[in-house]
Amino acid sequence: MSTPFPLPCPASRLAFISDLHLDSALPHTLARFTEFLRTLPARADALFILGDLFEYWAGDDDAGRGINRAVIAALKQTRDAGVQIYLQHGNRDFLLGQNFAQESGVTLLPETVLLHSAHEPVLLLHGDTLCTDDIAYQTFRTQVRDPHWQQNFLAQPLTQRLAHIDMLRQRSQQEKQTKAMAIMDVNPKAVLRALQEAGCRKMIHGHTHRPATHRWEQDGQHYERWVLSDWEFDHAPTRGNALMVADATWHWEVL
Numbered sequence: 001m002s003t004p005f006p007l008p009c010p011a012s013r014l015a016f017i018s019d020l021h022l023d024s025a026l027p028h029t030l031a032r033f034t035e036f037l038r039t040l041p042a043r044a045d046a047l048f049i050l051g052d053l054f055e056y057w058a059g060d061d062d063a064g065r066g067i068n069r070a071v072i073a074a075l076k077q078t079r080d081a082g083v084q085i086y087l088q089h090g091n092r093d094f095l096l097g098q099n100f101a102q103e104s105g106v107t108l109l110p111e112t113v114l115l116h117s118a119h120e121p122v123l124l125l126h127g128d129t130l131c132t133d134d135i136a137y138q139t140f141r142t143q144v145r146d147p148h149w150q151q152n153f154l155a156q157p158l159t160q161r162l163a164h165i166d167m168l169r170q171r172s173q174q175e176k177q178t179k180a181m182a183i184m185d186v187n188p189k190a191v192l193r194a195l196q197e198a199g200c201r202k203m204i205h206g207h208t209h210r211p212a213t214h215r216w217e218q219d220g221q222h223y224e225r226w227v228l229s230d231w232e233f234d235h236a237p238t239r240g241n242a243l244m245v246a247d248a249t250w251h252w253e254v255l
Helices: 027-042 068-080 098-104 135-144 147-154 158-178 188-198
Strands: 005-008 013-017 046-050 084-088 107-109 112-116 121-125 202-205 212-218 221-227 241-246 249-254
Touching (some): 046 121, 046 202, 068 084, 121 188, 135 147
Parallel strands (some): 005 112, 084 107, 121 202
Antiparallel strands (some): 013 241, 112 121, 212 221, 241 249
16 A cells, blocks of 8 residues: 555545445436535535546546536535535546646646544545455456556546546446455455554555444554445435534534
């Protein structure tokens, strides 16, 4: 895992979300997200999106497709209302680039961030790097996160990229049917190692779609891992949450 990027805490009221998987096929999820953004300035001064904002992203030249333009406009409106927005890449939207960031007003973050709050440091990441038991996925991740691979992929025509992504999504759905559930969750040793290497005791991540608050003790140290929910408001059971942090108070906001 890469060395965490140090980030001074930008505000005292923070919101954390992840795994919205926004897509034209999910209009109710998009509506819930835009409503969340509309009301956010009254509750938070900074928003952290920890990956997979979009179901997929073929490149910044795809910003005009489907709902992408609406999402960009909603983010920009929220930023203009005074909320700072930070975004990490997920395993679905790792091709989000600086053109998207400039249009939407968001700040792109590295894959691991050490947020220095007023009370204690917190490790932020999407969470897929912690799923070390899924060897096939980690091999794929290494390939697609390689800058040369991305440069070659983005050089292809957009229609070709979209077709390739559609093929990968279908393959992923098929593989999930045969993979053991355990290997698609985080590895506890990888979690502890990431925390200890970062020199902190709290972590926030998404990716696994298994929202929970985990607390444990190791070698006399108390640790916490806050796992964000995915968002789904188009099919039952509906779900979604945000982690709201104000000073030293942490609580889940169920959407």
